[in-house]
Amino acid sequence: MATAILDRTAPNDRTAPIDRPVESSPGTSGRLDSTGLAVTFPRVIRSEWVKFRSLRSNWLTLLATVLGIVGIGALASAAFTPDPGDADAFSNPVTVGLSGNLLAQIVIGIVGVLAITSEFTNGMIRSTFASVPKRLPVLGAKALVIAGVTFAVALPTMFGAFLLGQALIGEGNASLTDDGVLRVVIGSAGYLTAVALLGLGLGTILRQAASAIGVIFVMLLLAPQLLGFLLPASAQETFLRYLPSNAGDAFMTVDPAANLLSPVMGAVVLAGWVVGVLGIAAVLLQRRDA
Template identity: 40%
Template sequence: MSTTTADAGAAVRGAASRVDSQPVSLGRAVKSEWIKWRSLRSTWAVLGAAVIGMLAIGLVIGFNTRHLTGNQDANDLASSAPLQGFFLGQLLIGALGVLFVSSEFSTGMIRSTFAAVPKRQPVLWAKLAVFSVITAVVMTVATVATFLISQAVISQSRPGFSLADPGVWRYVLGTSLYMVLAGVVGGMIAWMVRSTPGSLVSFFALIFVVPQLFGLFGSAGKHIAQFFPSQAGEAFTVAQPEAPHLSPGVGLLVLCAWAVAAIAAASVTLRRRDA
């Protein structure tokens, strides 16, 4: 009996010695977040809705502007016109950024995540990397496809635009970049608010409500409103943004500053608050 016990103990110690202990690293955290992403149906559903929305709105604009009339808006005839679906896309990608973070807080899974990654910061960077790469690739493909399909519809009735025309690549890639950065801001809001409804309300207020409120206060308010994410994004994604507006380069810098500030605030919040 004692021999059997000794043999069993030796076997357990041998098995334990063969366990490959793997320390926490950013690469492993990214792999973990990728597994979470692909296992959630909601992430693919929201991302798919953003793609379908871009394509559908682009097709509608192409169909409605294939014949020139005297009462068409200038922006509906510009080279950036087929990409106006970003008005819907920014909401969906922003909501996706929120859900990718806040869903863990709502289910309590964040406690297990922080137990596996005690330093916490790698979790933020891993989620940011997975979200940014996936949405950038998918939405870039979506914007290029939307532009090409819409122009194919238009070219059946009148001359349209091509990717080689001046400014077109700025609108196409800029639209994708804007939606990704809007989603990053949404995700960082979720790190700070930690509630899905609260995060969504905060994101929508930042994108739509607050700039509109500033616009009610005359020219001074409108000049302030152009520094909010949505209007800064329009500066480099729309051929003829509403006045007053920033230059494309300044608009991009302002939007990047919003994203960096949101990341910094989320990082500080993550270090100071418990799960």
């Protein structure tokens, strides 16, 4: 009688929310045509794109970023009165219109971090590496997808935030044709893209979302102030401008302050940070056990 429990035809699992598995083995149902089966970099990119787009949280986060950039920019712009005599960056109408970036960079950094740490947390990384054991294409594909999506979303958002902000400022506002304005608007989208990649790199290095997000936060928001306290004034002059956030400010302000790098050098230094962090990530990803 013991076999009755195991009898496939016995209706013992009626409440289970799954179908009855197919009886035949996969071999007898015809084998997959194996011609053309191979791992290629474009295919790994497609795989990473499927992973990114299939998580609703990614899209909600991006939507929140867009609304944050446009909304904060609009609020700041509405409350802003231009004062040409004030040399502070936040007295510039362009900076005010794009002030939502300050918050958006953290959110975008988190998107980059989670793109890899979530796989380490839930074990998906093992399926990923079993499919692509060389591993490096996975990091490359993730970087391209994250960078592509971030830039594609950020660029129109920056233009939108700028135009809405300037409309709200009214008299004394800036125009896209003014000197350096186009560089700032496009550069701001580029900055967010770089931050997403820094997040991906730090997430790969640290493997844990909490610590990687912590490092992003310190690196982008706290480091300039902290080092300002810790370093002697002479060293501040030399080093602070090379921090990622200050390198970004060099091309995200119309008139970079004297203690910042030139816009071009700022972009080069920020790109250096991205390449450096992703480079360390690539080496560790290859070496470590998954």
